[in-house]
Amino acid sequence: DVQTGDEAGSAPLIVVSNRLPFVLTRDKIGKLRRSHSAGGLVTALGPVVIKCGGLWIGWPGSHDMRTLDEIPEPDIPNGGLKSQQVKAVLVRQELFDSFYNGCCNGTFWPLFHSMPDRAIFSSETWKSIPLKDQHTKTKSVQAYQEVNEEFALKTIDALRQVHSRLLKEYNGNEDVMPVPVVWIHDYQLMLAAAMIRQVAIEENLACKLGFFLHIPFPSWDIMRLFPWDDQILEGILACDMVGFHIDDYCTNFIECCQRRLGCRVDHANGNVEYDNRTVHVRPLPIGIPFNHFQELALKAPRVMKDERVVLGVDRLDYTKGLVQRIKAFERLLERHPEHLERVVLMQIAVPSRTDVKEYKALKEEIDQLVGRINGRFSTADWSPIRYIYGCISQDNLAAFYRDSAVALVTPLRDGMNLVAKEFVACQINETGVLILSPFAGAGGTMREALLVNPYEVDMVSEMIHKALIMDVGERQRRMKLLRERESSMDVDYWMASFLREMQLVECAITGSPSSIPV
Numbered sequence: 001d002v003q004t005g006d007e008a009g010s011a012p013l014i015v016v017s018n019r020l021p022f023v024l025t026r027d028k029i030g031k032l033r034r035s036h037s038a039g040g041l042v043t044a045l046g047p048v049v050i051k052c053g054g055l056w057i058g059w060p061g062s063h064d065m066r067t068l069d070e071i072p073e074p075d076i077p078n079g080g081l082k083s084q085q086v087k088a089v090l091v092r093q094e095l096f097d098s099f100y101n102g103c104c105n106g107t108f109w110p111l112f113h114s115m116p117d118r119a120i121f122s123s124e125t126w127k128s129i130p131l132k133d134q135h136t137k138t139k140s141v142q143a144y145q146e147v148n149e150e151f152a153l154k155t156i157d158a159l160r161q162v163h164s165r166l167l168k169e170y171n172g173n174e175d176v177m178p179v180p181v182v183w184i185h186d187y188q189l190m191l192a193a194a195m196i197r198q199v200a201i202e203e204n205l206a207c208k209l210g211f212f213l214h215i216p217f218p219s220w221d222i223m224r225l226f227p228w229d230d231q232i233l234e235g236i237l238a239c240d241m242v243g244f245h246i247d248d249y250c251t252n253f254i255e256c257c258q259r260r261l262g263c264r265v266d267h268a269n270g271n272v273e274y275d276n277r278t279v280h281v282r283p284l285p286i287g288i289p290f291n292h293f294q295e296l297a298l299k300a301p302r303v304m305k306d307e308r309v310v311l312g313v314d315r316l317d318y319t320k321g322l323v324q325r326i327k328a329f330e331r332l333l334e335r336h337p338e339h340l341e342r343v344v345l346m347q348i349a350v351p352s353r354t355d356v357k358e359y360k361a362l363k364e365e366i367d368q369l370v371g372r373i374n375g376r377f378s379t380a381d382w383s384p385i386r387y388i389y390g391c392i393s394q395d396n397l398a399a400f401y402r403d404s405a406v407a408l409v410t411p412l413r414d415g416m417n418l419v420a421k422e423f424v425a426c427q428i429n430e431t432g433v434l435i436l437s438p439f440a441g442a443g444g445t446m447r448e449a450l451l452v453n454p455y456e457v458d459m460v461s462e463m464i465h466k467a468l469i470m471d472v473g474e475r476q477r478r479m480k481l482l483r484e485r486e487s488s489m490d491v492d493y494w495m496a497s498f499l500r501e502m503q504l505v506e507c508a509i510t511g512s513p514s515s516i517p518v
């Protein structure tokens, strides 16, 4: 009896994420357009929000304040959430930049990926913070709080709206009314739940609060480096249920609550006692729209030449291990020259956070590395590395996934990693080999992949060699098992599992009779 939004009386779902499921832009004549976002989260959650009469709260990708009242309807009828089903959070550009580039991507992204040296604070600067840094640091945290507050206020608006509709539908009988579920996503919104809970209690707005973190949750030793770690933990604990991709992240979170806040915890059952409530902490590994990718792979025309391709697909981000990976491919060509002129590394990198200095530097480093290796090994009609810096269509992506001999998914640290799963879904001939980092969440479940430490460049090169010479029987045996698991544990399964966990938790904020209109 998993909630999918289909059944009558199912709880309305309010999704809160940094981005709305589409992007707003103005065209040349000033008309507002919405471009559809094709991510797995949108495809899975969008229909549920529509069916259960819920709402989606997020930033529309534009700082233009006029957008608030004029979000255009989707081009395709029923193809997306209608304007009244979304609430856009609009934030001044400087504030948003300080929140997004400052705190989210400058501090939490590196810290939560266990790379504290890259975070915009360090243990040295805490003790004696130069005035200027102190100012920026404080500003970022305030920006984070302020933006989270904006999201919380919109969510409260949404809750009020959903409540008054339910009260009408159920003739004011709150005892039989379904309890709305608020599902907050990711590291941009770790404080929002605390503010939502406070107002919901004050206004008797019954609801259940859930949170899912898409990136890793670091160990206590890393988390405690953040000077306001207690606020982050308390922000998350304002929820009734908290989901992470894997067990390790749950364990880290529970340990942080115990050691930093002194909470009573139950590791075995994944419970944290906080504020006279039990917060349920669950591992819920995300999946992909498996059938969608498989269908794309069945239809997509061939786009690659007839050669053996080792494929990498990533956002250009320092957590993805691109430099180490490219060096490992160079090492392969040195150690196993039989692959010269026979194998290519196709690296597709989506531009990401391009206005951040560190990301610009990484792009330059990769440009140079690719240039040097191609200069070293290329012949008249063959180059070892083909490098695409840009976004490619899902059709082409599916064709690359389908026709590659090997996928190299070697992040230094990654919450889950969807590329590994998309590759497997597109492997309709089941002959490709997945090489996977154990430091991706996916490394914990995709056991039939070849697992290798991405920092050990020699071993990665040997793993590529092993994959390239693996006999077809073994390749198919491994791929079949990987495909079976990913097709059953797809994104719909993940969503249903989260919502089922939400159904099981008790509502700690109950509406009181005073909220029933007379």
Ligand code: ADQ
Pocket: 214, 215, 286, 313, 314, 315, 348, 349, 350, 390, 391, 392, 393, 397, 414, 415, 416, 417, 418, 419, 422
């Ligand atoms: P991301 O860090 O964005 O997600 P990932 O899970 O690999 O990482 O997803 C990337 C997505 O971008 C994939 O769906 C992929 O198809 C797409 N993509 C990559 N390169 C592309 C290109 N050149 N053109 C078009 N599309 C491209 C965060 C966490 C992850 C976690 C997800 C979901 O960091 O660990 O798996 O959220 O929870």
